[in-house]
Amino acid sequence: MAGLTTGGPNVDVSLLYEINSLARQAPGWCDRAVSLTGEYGIPLALVLLVLWCWRGARRADEATAAESFAALVWAPLAAGLALLVNAPLREFVGRPRPFRQHEGLQVLDPGPGTGLTTGLARTDFSFVSDHATLAMALGVGLFVANRRIGLVGIGLALVEGFCRVYTGVHYPTDVIGGFALGTAVVLVLAPPALALLTPVVGALNRSARAGWLVRSKVRAVPLAVDLTQAPTPPAGQRTHESDLAA
Template sequence: MSLLNLDYNLFQLINHLAVVYPFLNPIMRFLAQEGEYVFYVGIIFYWFTRKEQNRWMVIHSLVSACVALGISGLIGDFFYRDRPFVSHHVNQLIPHAMNASFPSDHATGAFVIATSIFLFRKQEGRAWLVLAAGVAFSRIWVGVHYPLDVLAGTLLGCGTAIAMYKWIPKWKMVANLLQQGLLVYEKMERRILPTKSPQ
């Protein structure tokens, strides 16, 4: 059995769960469509805690996400794969454009942010990784991605976050630019949102 056939068989197995366990479909729809916004809210929350470690974590997350999603776009152009609902009869629970399926941008984005958080905040990061896994799995459940799509997105997201975590401190010019950018932002922030002095 070829890898693609195995991939399709696994897709059918997971996608059919929408028929077997229909009471879970609203949760899967939410994760597949709105799950990514939970990550955005989380990143904004961490940023506005105004803690230096959290802000570096957010910067790392955003840089890593830009790199990972850029790579994902290139892969999609060079190794184009149709969505499952284009080539097969599926249980499609959400609307979706008929664009490239491989790799999954949702899985890439969720895992690059979750892994970035994990690298800085291990305990909370585990919960974010579980949420990322839920987002990735839901994309198969609702019929818009194959398992290989989300697996590739998962590996790309995790791998990019880990690589950036190791490499950014070694790239002195990039690290200095990010440091200077953060200092400029915080200087402006102090003018707009002055810290209350203790009474």
């Protein structure tokens, strides 16, 4: 399994070198920005997107708010499940990091912790990318809850994949595999997951203490206007009309 990219030139390795070569041409501040964006920035942005989507869902009507909240709960659960699935998958494939197999790569992210969940040194395995898996799972999960915000999340996941190849810590196929894994876990398991989560969310919505999590209780109530009654004129105008009638 480790020989996925060890035997001669191929598209995967060629694309890795082409994208990673951009790091040699870019200024140092740009490399640091890309590294931090891929490692921390985009995952944080996706979490903030989930919170933003939740804020908007709470203002919807009762049925829509419950469905959106259930989908938003499923998004991080699916991302965590995808990472759990990836842990044995990485061990089974056993693909070394690209800088272990190929020379001349510009590795921009030195130090421990390249794996989002492993916390190991940079000798851990490469396929599939945890960051790409997490980002795409959150993006697709957001799309299930809110298509417009979900498209932004999917776009951020694509940028995350680019950053991981740019920094030299993943092959392009590591990223593509992460995208596929995150998407598959979210969409394949969404029907049974939402079937289980929706009644739980409904019960939560009916709770006096925790209902605010699902739906905002503060609403602007429009005043009822009786159109059959003519508006009452001011006091001064009524006096003037009475004098004219007399």
